Amino acid sequence: MTMAVVNLVVAGGVDVGNIGPLGLIHSVPATFYLSVSACVVAIVVLLKSGREHPWLLGVIVAILVVVLHGTAVVLEGWARFPTAWLHAGYTESIMVTQNVSPEVGARFSWPAFFTATAAVFSGNGEGVPEAALRWAPVFFQLAYLAPFYVIARHLCASWRTTWLALVFFSFTNWVGQDYFAPQAGAFLLSLCVLATALRTLSNPPRLLLLRMPWVRRRPAGVGPEPGDLAETRTDGRQPAGVGSQCGLNEVRREPSDQIVALLFITLLAAALAASHQLTPFVLALQLGVLWGVRRLNSWTVPMLAVLMALLWTSWGAVDYWISHLDDVFGSVGDPGSAIQSSVVTEAKASAEHSVVVWLRMLYAGLLGAGALVGIARVVRWRRGIDLTVPALAAAPVALVFLQDYGGEVVLRVFLYATPFIAILLAHAFVPVLRLHRASAVALFAALALATPLFLIAKFGNESFERVTPADVALGECLYESATPGSAIFSLSPHLAWQFTDVVDHSHVSVNEQTFDTPNVATLVRRLPAGEESYVVASRMQSTFVERVLGGPEGWGAEMQGELSADDSFDRLCSNEVGSVYRFSGER
Structure with a gap:
């Protein structure tokens, strides 16, 4: 914590001046890297210990998030990203007029975020404070941790995998949709819905057993441990005791609890449907995936999400889509066009921006490759695989068949897949229970490589995104x-x-x-x-x-x-x- 505070103090005294061709990486002080390294070392030591220290791990992960996403806030000293200021204007408009104006822009057809923030900031009489715009990314990144912890705990093999997934989530969430925006609030709501569904309405995982002779068995001398899914039942269900490793047996789920959970999910899905155009349909797709792989015990959950999204789109947002039919349906069934509109070609962009684009693609590719390694390691150790996490990571790809979303669909696909990519990355180092010495060294090396790539991926465009x-x-x-x-x-x-x-x-x-x-x-x-x-x-x-x-x-x-x-x-x-x-x- 001391190193993180020192880093923020030092960053506050740095004169950013002219942003370099790769963004803020040219201005980040050495204390940033020291702080990240200190957090990673502390986490690795705790993961190597014999028992879980949840409060200490939670504090260190929170500090890591503040360092990764808050250093830029202190460096720049002013709310970044021009669109955040536009959203502040939409919020101020609702404060002043007590009404929405769909004719001004599409955002007013999904006004829940703006009405909620107007209610929060209405007391100051001056609109949204600049400090709220400035610190919104750190707020949202910290807020994501709680529901994601519940999600990871119910899709994991051990507590070590859960906490390591939270670490990777901090590094993989570079898409830049955490500023003062409906997307940030909608993403938080979707994580809360998934966490509630997995916590209260889920079934134990089922393994798809793989009889592959080329998959090596457990190394000699390493015997089974409690909760090791390698010792599976013949029907693919979990062995006794494994559920407690993932938090599945921590509470007894009464019918009344499930009714309350359904009501809560309905409320969140309604708020989400009125907040953002895309996220409600992605959430419905992911809930459908959970039901399809038998992790949800009822089909009513995905149907509720679909119903809320369709009801708002056909009623609350009718003023927008009725006059923008080509924008809404023009790219349906044309994934090539959606992908092409999302990628800036090297011939079109300057040489400096092309470097940022290609490094972003490299970083995303490395994260995807690490997720595949995680799948391979799980298959090797368990001689089977629970399809839930890979299916959830792959589900957002369906968006490219539906919408180009103003040329941002590829970034949105990656954003919605990020939580589950993080879990698979954690499995690459902790496939079941233990973090071995070689895996710990590899983990530190991987995060050391990820740190500068994360800076470029998230803050590489500050020359025209810094306000x-x-x-x-x-x-x-x-x-x-x-x-x-x-x-x-x-x-x-x-x-x-x-x-x-x-x-x-x-x-x-x-x-x-x-x-x-x-x-x-x-x-x-x-x-x-x-x-x-x-x-x-x-x-x-x-x-x-x-x-x-x-x-x-x-x-x-x-x-x-x-x-x-x-x-x-x-x-x-x-x-x-x-x-x-x-x-x-x-x-």
Whole structure:
């Protein structure tokens, strides 16, 4: 804990300055690596001990999460990710108007997250505090641990596997959907539903016995231990005593408990259905998988999740999907298109961004390979396999056949598979009960390799995802100047805006997925006739265009120069990161 505190103190004194081509890894102090190493060593020592120390392990895992996901918060000193500021604006709109406005954006058709956060922060009278936006990733990462612990405890072979799965979960959850967003809240709710179902409504695991002569038996001298699934019954069920290893026999489940659990799941599924477009259907799919492999004792659980998702989509979100049928159903049955839209090609992106993309793919590939090793080790030791965890990890792949989700479907697939990949990774080092010396050394080496890759995967795009006070100051100047009903244009979607007065203006981003507005002349043609228009140009926007969309180097500076020299645009304010312009001329 001392090392973690020292790391945060040191990080607070680091001047991030210009973000390097690989993101925050260039600015992270050496104390970060020392803190991660200290946590890993402590965890390995505790896993090697003869008995479980749950409170001590829980504290150390929590410290590891704070170091991994909180160091960037202290380094940058301001709420990162432009979309977090947009979500703050949606929350503020509900605080002010006491209503939702589906015509503003799709998010208002799934408003539960915003109404909940509006209720939480309504007392301060100033919208969502910046500190809440800044620390939201750490809050959500810590909140995930409790339901994931229950999930892992019921899908494990031992307490060691459970705690190691929590460690890997902290390293594998790099997708960046833990900021102040409906996705983060929806993911937490889905984990809570899965934990409740496994805790109260599950059956003991069943092994698929594998009679494979090439699978070696247990090494000589290593005899069976209590809870070792290698000694299975002939029908594939667990032997006596194994359930207690996974927490399955810790409580006696009365019918009244199951009724309460069903009511609780129904409530969570309803809240989830009104919070996010995609997660409710993924949860229904995963619950269906649990029932299909006979881990759930009733088909009503997945049906409840499906029913809640369909009810909200067909009633609460009808204003959105009825006018966006092509967006909703256009990519159904076309996985190639969904995958292609999710991958930035090297020819399109800059060389620096291509490195980040390929390192992300490498990291995801290594995690997937480690999961396969975990499956192989379980098969070797148990001479069979419980299909629950592999099936849950593979289930989200079905999303590529349904939606491209704005080009993010591959990232979402990985996000939903992350908890179960973490469990399989834990099995690669603790296939059943023990963490042997060689496995401990391999574990430390694996996490040492994962640490820099995690930093690049999660924080490699900070050059256009980091928000500074100067970026927010531009937005404040914009909304102080813009009259209600005006149109506001951003040169790319990466901009801290819409954090206030979101319903009073129309917001348009150009250069969103392709570089289609290279100069002022093309921008003027896109400005609406008969409306007062404003344009925001900043360093964050131009960096996104240059690094991701293939815009020429220096394009942003040239664009701002053209805007400043054009008599049709009046510069209202400027600072070190950009300027705000009002269009005052004729098209």
